[in-house]
Amino acid sequence: MTSGVATGSPPHSPVPAVRVGVLGAGVVGSQVIRLLTEQADELAARVGAKLELVGVAVRRPARHPDVPADLITTDAAGLAARDDIDVLVEVIGGIDPTKSFLLTALRRGAGVVTANKALLAEHGPELYAAADAAGADLYFEAAVAGAIPLIRPLRESLAGDRISRIMGIVNGTTNFILSAMTDTGAGYPEALAEATRLGYAEADPSADVDGFDAAAKAAIMASIGFHTRVGAADVHREGIAGVTAADIDAARRIGCTVKLLAICERVRVAGNAAAGDSYTEAVSARVHPVMIPQNHPLAVVDGAYNAVFVEAEAAGRLMFYGPGAGGAPTASAVLGDLVAVARNRIAGGRGPRESAYAALPIQPMGEVLSRYHISLDVDDRAGVLAVVAGAFAEAGVSLSTVRQEGRDADASLVVVTHSAPDAALAGTVARLAELDAVHRVTSVMRVMGELR
Numbered sequence: 001m002t003s004g005v006a007t008g009s010p011p012h013s014p015v016p017a018v019r020v021g022v023l024g025a026g027v028v029g030s031q032v033i034r035l036l037t038e039q040a041d042e043l044a045a046r047v048g049a050k051l052e053l054v055g056v057a058v059r060r061p062a063r064h065p066d067v068p069a070d071l072i073t074t075d076a077a078g079l080a081a082r083d084d085i086d087v088l089v090e091v092i093g094g095i096d097p098t099k100s101f102l103l104t105a106l107r108r109g110a111g112v113v114t115a116n117k118a119l120l121a122e123h124g125p126e127l128y129a130a131a132d133a134a135g136a137d138l139y140f141e142a143a144v145a146g147a148i149p150l151i152r153p154l155r156e157s158l159a160g161d162r163i164s165r166i167m168g169i170v171n172g173t174t175n176f177i178l179s180a181m182t183d184t185g186a187g188y189p190e191a192l193a194e195a196t197r198l199g200y201a202e203a204d205p206s207a208d209v210d211g212f213d214a215a216a217k218a219a220i221m222a223s224i225g226f227h228t229r230v231g232a233a234d235v236h237r238e239g240i241a242g243v244t245a246a247d248i249d250a251a252r253r254i255g256c257t258v259k260l261l262a263i264c265e266r267v268r269v270a271g272n273a274a275a276g277d278s279y280t281e282a283v284s285a286r287v288h289p290v291m292i293p294q295n296h297p298l299a300v301v302d303g304a305y306n307a308v309f310v311e312a313e314a315a316g317r318l319m320f321y322g323p324g325a326g327g328a329p330t331a332s333a334v335l336g337d338l339v340a341v342a343r344n345r346i347a348g349g350r351g352p353r354e355s356a357y358a359a360l361p362i363q364p365m366g367e368v369l370s371r372y373h374i375s376l377d378v379d380d381r382a383g384v385l386a387v388v389a390g391a392f393a394e395a396g397v398s399l400s401t402v403r404q405e406g407r408d409a410d411a412s413l414v415v416v417t418h419s420a421p422d423a424a425l426a427g428t429v430a431r432l433a434e435l436d437a438v439h440r441v442t443s444v445m446r447v448m449g450e451l452r
């Protein structure tokens with residue numbers, strides 16, 4: 001390929017420019033273009049060469065009067081294929097045809113910077129393979145938690161450590177809705193309507209509220225943290241549409257708040273006894289609502305903010321916090337990647353590749369150890385407690401606390417279990433609902449941390 005960059009040249013030799021193409025000029029892309037233009041001199045000083053914007057692909061050019069007419073095109077495939085482009089920034093989103101644009105650029109050796117979590121979670125290995133084959137960079141800091149530096153800390157800063165857990169709030173829309181439900185007592189439909197009115201939720205909110213967005217991010221975080229290929233389909237996913245005002249109230253009564261968490265853990269599972277392995281390791285990756293104590297650092301992360309907890313064996317507990325979305329914050333992460341890729345090209349090297357050497361198995365959700373908080377409306381008569389406790393005992397689930405509230409015909413029973421396999425707990429909840437003494441199961445949610 002012909003290139004503006006003298007790849008492989010010594011770091012201090014004069015380099016004319018790193019030529020950049022941008023796919024998309026929407027919420028994120030317009031800010032990438034703005035920062036590239038406004039900070040051109042500073043970026044050049046940091047990179048050691050000018051970052052020259054040579055093309056911008058959009059669908060509807062008339063909507064982008066700020067993009068110079070000589071740069072704009074509707075031919076994204078053509079822009080990705082241009083052999084004078086050193087780095088392609090992709091902020092279009094979606095899987096098809098975006099994947100083919102990235103593959104085209106990577107195969108001809110261009111660096112790629114993308115914010116596309118869905119594409120990486122579904123087709124990461126194919127993109128990495130193309131990058132490896134051509135010796136090209138693939139960077140995606142903006143794909144997880146917007147402006148928050150997380151991918152680089154996981155794959156570079158913590159490369160000498162052993163990560164045991166990555167857990168966080170990685171979707172601002174659902175966090176905004178749950179915060180609104182907590183603050184106002186509103187039900188889910190009202191809080192969703194408010195989020196939509198304020199622009200925090202899309203007209204079709206499914207990617208956020210059904211947990212797809214968080215699951216894609218969990219897949220990326222788990223893949224990097226545990227050196228294992230984890231795809232979106234490997235992540236157990238539950239959204240927030242089933243969270244009720246009763247759940248929020250039940251959480252409050254035990255000093256908790258409800259958050260949608262992405263949880264990625266390195267777990268121990270039974271090993272091959274015949275081979276003398278008492279245990280082996282696996283990866284658990286899941287997204288679901290959780291009751292967490294109000295004094296947990298994640299409990300105070302409100303509204304559209306994101307926060308991710310990383311636990312590593314030597315480093316201990318680290319927390320990353322900040323704006324998880326938005327045009328300028330996300331563009332900040334994209335620009336950081338762009339600078340890194342440009343520097344790599346000038347130095348004649350490349351950044352970290354996919355690291356999937358550990359190839360750990362994925363732990364099925366049914367085997368994940370969970371604690372449940374369950375509220376039940378029951379007959380207010382002697383013996384009901386024993387019947388309910390019996391249902392748990394049958395499944396081998398022990399109870400941590402049982403509280404009875406109310407003295408009318410309808411009493412309510414609040415049960416918190418000890419850790420047990422998720423399948424056993426889910427099965428017990430189903431059985432409870434069938435008991436004559438149980439009128440209604442009013443709230444079921446996993447719970448985490450020390451309860452008061």
Ligand SMILES: NC(=O)c1ccc[n+]([C@@H]2O[C@H](COP(=O)([O-])OP(=O)(O)OC[C@H]3O[C@@H](n4cnc5c(N)ncnc54)[C@H](OP(=O)(O)O)[C@@H]3O)[C@@H](O)[C@H]2O)c1
Pocket residue numbers: 023024025026027028029057058059060061063074076090091092093094115116117118142143146324325326327330
């Ligand atoms: N928005 C955020 O806060 C945020 C945060 C983190 C990550 N991301 C990720 O960043 C990416 C972009 O998000 P966004 O919010 O900026 O999206 P957006 O506002 O919808 O912008 C998408 C842009 O891509 C252009 N486009 C779409 N299909 C195209 C095609 N086939 N050919 C050429 N151009 C095409 C659109 O052109 P027109 O404008 O002409 O329609 C638009 O400029 C997504 O992967 C998203 O997940 C976004």
